[in-house]
Amino acid sequence: MRRRLITSILDHISIIPFLLFAFFPFYWMLITSLKKNSELYDLKSIPFWIKEGITLDHYFYLLQKTEFLTWLSNTIIVSILPTIISLIISFPAAYALARLRFRGAILYGMGIFAIYLIPPTLLFIPFSRVISYLKLSNSIWSLIIVYPSFMIPFSTLILSAYFKTIPREIEDSAMIDGCNRLQIIYKIVIPLSIPGVITSTLFSFVFGWQNLIYTLAFISSSSKKTLSAGMVTELIRGDVFYWGSLMAGALLAALPVVLVFAFLMDYYISGLSAGAIK
Amino acid sequence: MITPAVIALIFTVGYPFIMAIYLSMTDAEAGKLGSFIGLYNFNQLAISPLFQTAFKNSLLYTFVTVAVKLPLGLILALILNKDLKAKKFLRGIILLPWITPITISAIGWKWMYDSMYGVINWMLINLGLIDHSILWLGKPWLAKVSVMIVNIWRGTPFFAIIILAGLMTISEDVYDAAKVDGAGTLAKFWYITLPLLKPVISFVVLFSTVMTISDYPIVFILTRGGPLNSTHLFSTLAFQIGLSTGYLGRGAAISLFIFPFLLLVVYFQLNLMRGKRWEY
Numbered sequence: 109m110r111r112r113l114i115t116s117i118l119d120h121i122s123i124i125p126f127l128l129f130a131f132f133p134f135y136w137m138l139i140t141s142l143k144k145n146s147e148l149y150d151l152k153s154i155p156f157w158i159k160e161g162i163t164l165d166h167y168f169y170l171l172q173k174t175e176f177l178t179w180l181s182n183t184i185i186v187s188i189l190p191t192i193i194s195l196i197i198s199f200p201a202a203y204a205l206a207r208l209r210f211r212g213a214i215l216y217g218m219g220i221f222a223i224y225l226i227p228p229t230l231l232f233i234p235f236s237r238v239i240s241y242l243k244l245s246n247s248i249w250s251l252i253i254v255y256p257s258f259m260i261p262f263s264t265l266i267l268s269a270y271f272k273t274i275p276r277e278i279e280d281s282a283m284i285d286g287c288n289r290l291q292i293i294y295k296i297v298i299p300l301s302i303p304g305v306i307t308s309t310l311f312s313f314v315f316g317w318q319n320l321i322y323t324l325a326f327i328s329s330s331s332k333k334t335l336s337a338g339m340v341t342e343l344i345r346g347d348v349f350y351w352g353s354l355m356a357g358a359l360l361a362a363l364p365v366v367l368v369f370a371f372l373m374d375y376y377i378s379g380l381s382a383g384a385i386k
Numbered sequence: 387m388i389t390p391a392v393i394a395l396i397f398t399v400g401y402p403f404i405m406a407i408y409l410s411m412t413d414a415e416a417g418k419l420g421s422f423i424g425l426y427n428f429n430q431l432a433i434s435p436l437f438q439t440a441f442k443n444s445l446l447y448t449f450v451t452v453a454v455k456l457p458l459g460l461i462l463a464l465i466l467n468k469d470l471k472a473k474k475f476l477r478g479i480i481l482l483p484w485i486t487p488i489t490i491s492a493i494g495w496k497w498m499y500d501s502m503y504g505v506i507n508w509m510l511i512n513l514g515l516i517d518h519s520i521l522w523l524g525k526p527w528l529a530k531v532s533v534m535i536v537n538i539w540r541g542t543p544f545f546a547i548i549i550l551a552g553l554m555t556i557s558e559d560v561y562d563a564a565k566v567d568g569a570g571t572l573a574k575f576w577y578i579t580l581p582l583l584k585p586v587i588s589f590v591v592l593f594s595t596v597m598t599i600s601d602y603p604i605v606f607i608l609t610r611g612g613p614l615n616s617t618h619l620f621s622t623l624a625f626q627i628g629l630s631t632g633y634l635g636r637g638a639a640i641s642l643f644i645f646p647f648l649l650l651v652v653y654f655q656l657n658l659m660r661g662k663r664w665e666y
Contacts, residue, residue, distance in 0.1 A: 119468045123476060126462050129539065130483050136505055137494040148503065155505050201391030208387075216388060218659070222652045223399050225593075227600035229621040230645065233628045233638045234405035237414070257398035260391060318487030320603050321621075325629055336489035340607050344493070351497050362490045369485035370478060377551055 134359075141166050141356035148352060166352030167360075174350075176357055178331055179338035183361075186248050186334060187316035190255035194312050195305065198260050202267030203297060207276070217268070224261035231257065232325045239326050250326040251334070255316050262315065263308035269378045270304025271297075307375045314365040335361040410639035416632035427639035437640065440618040443530065444643075447619060448598045451537045452591060458538070459545020459590070466546060467553045477547075484543040488536075492607040495536045499523050499608070526616035529609050533617055536604050541597075545590050552586030553579070588658050592651045599647045620644050 139158055140148065147153050147160045170176050205217050235254055236245075244250040278300070279292050287295065323337035330342050339357050343350055369376065410427055414420025431437040462480065470476060483491065498505050499522040510516045522532045556579065564574050602621040605611060611618040611626060618626070620643050628637015 116469065119465060119470060123462075123465050123470065123480075126465070126542075127476065127479055130480050130543065133491060133494045133498060133539070134482060134486075136498060137491075140497065151503070151508075155508055197390045197394045200387035204387040218656065220391075220395075221655075223395055225596050225648060225652065226399060226403065227596070227621075227644065227648075229600040229602055229624065230406060230641050230648075231399065231402045233624065233634055233641055234402040234409055236629060237405070237409070237634060238402065240416075254398065256394060257402075260394055260398070264391060314487075318489050320489040320606070321625070324606075324625070336487065336603075339493060340489070344496070344607075351500075351503075354493055355497065358490045358493045362486045365487050365490075366482070366485055369481070373481065373485070373547070377548065 137355040137359055141352055141359060143352065145352060166350075166356045169350065170353040170356045170360075174343060174353065174357075175330055175333075175338060176335075176360075179333055179335045180361075182248055182332060183317055183334040186251040186255065187313045189252045190259055190316055191309055191312040193252075194256045194259035194263050195309055197256070198264040198267055198308070199301075199305070202264045203271055203293070205264070206268040206271035207279075217265075220261050220264050224258075224265060228258060228319070228321050232321050235322070236325045245326060246328050246332060248327070248332055251316075251319075251322055254322050254326075255319065258315060258319075259312040263312050266308040266311060266375060266378075267301070267304050270301060270307065270375075274300050307372050310368045310372060311376065314368045317365055406638045406642060409635050410642050412635045414634040414638075416629075416634060420635055423635075427636050430636070431639060436615055436618070437623065439615060440620060440623040440640070441643065443617060444599055444619045446530070447534060447537070447601070448595055448647075451534050451541060451598055452594055454534075454538050455541045455545050455594060456587070456591060458542045460549055460587075462542065462546035463549035463553055466550050481543045481547060483540050484547075488540050489603045489607070491540070492536060492604050495539075495604075496523070496608050499532055523609050524613055526613060529613060529617045533604050533608055536608065537598065537601065540604075541594055545594065548590040549583060549586055552583050556582050585658060588654070592655050592658075596648055596651050600644050 136155075139156075142162045142164070143158050144160050144163050144165070147158065153159060201220075205213055205220075235257075239245055239250040239254070242250075242253075244253070274297070279296060282292050282296055283289075318336060319334070320336045320340070323334045324341070327333050327337065330338065333341070335357075339354060339361070343354050343357065409420070411422060411424055412420035413423050413426070466473070466477060466480070501507060501519045501521045501524065504522070506522065507516070507519045510520070511518075520528065523529050560578055560582075561574055564578055569577065599619075600621055601619060602625070605617050605619055605622045606625070609617045611622045620640055624637045624641040626637075627633050627640060631637075
């Protein structure tokens, strides 16, 4: 009994360094965003807490004096539209992969996983040429047509993992009752797959939200940038850093993504393993 | 039903990919079509010290960070697999670095590394470990280490969570049987846990290798490839040469160096899948 207690205490202690390492940067960002500049740049003050009182000045500066809100709305637009396009394209593909026993379904599944692995790093240069052919340079439409390249593979994986959890028997019995394949999809598959659809939608959305390289590659005017690109290129420049506002912006920009993953982490893993393992 | 997806992927992935290969064999520049020059770009890269640095950096960056993330992630998974209080909450905190977009948290790291007001220097000075500020991102070797630390910070939770998922599938019975046979904790870990985790570990290592070798945001945000171009990876150098400078062809050639690693990983992954069917 006593030994068990000691082991348990040791277990709890052993996770502390990991917790500190994982969490400290966030704590540091948070208190930076709430500190007065006089304290932030005072070398004699102890940086781990706020002594001179909390201020929201950095947040006001961010929202009023920078283009943060423009970037935010750009980010929302270029995340939502491609997400919808990708959902429409990947829904039937995922269903086919999960259900129909056509030859090579497994091969397609692996193929989609392989495509998921192809990083934007490999594609942004040819894309930038295509975008300039299409006269879409410096337009957020460039991002809208490029983002499906990484959204489709992953949402197909997530959706097909989800379809596999819907028992085939439900569809079989509907077929016995005289439904055809299309009716089954409308009356059974779509209603039952709503949670999967929501999950894949949210993931596509946050992947769009956090993409950096394509905005850097295609967009040059500040007013058309997305959040991460805007902050990195417009707020970090020269010798003057607005660290307080930068941290405020970083925290606000990270929030939706963190929320989505916090609730849907298990689906993310099942999507990965659907492509890679099963 | 799969046709729309196939067509969409041909246009958004297949076509640009083929185009990357084509561009890499031309002297295309921004606003200039370029003509076929065979493997000239690759020959030039091979003798370019800048590219050699980026090549070595990419390999070092990937090798070192994966080699650190794996044991750390394994230890973390083993701890998280124990009977902890508020386990879900702890898991959430541990996962934070991974679920926060790196394109955003890297900004926080840049601030922590700040040589004047950064918290890392403050801590080291006040602990008496150093007596003057360190330029974390200003010296070639230190900058390399600094970007690796951020990658490790970010990637370790992913290793942990995937390995944890694997750990939870190992049934208690196996351990009970081993206990009856008189196996100690270490023996159980070495002869049961590790072999059973092999597929999960292979998967996470392969996946992370692809993600790390093509990594872009950390280096871009922290150093932009500097100081003195000492921290460039394939991706950041491809961006600098291909887009910032405008030598599209040369840039495409650089980014294509990621492809062999990708192929290798896909090949191993397929072997893994054929060898053993397993699930979480």
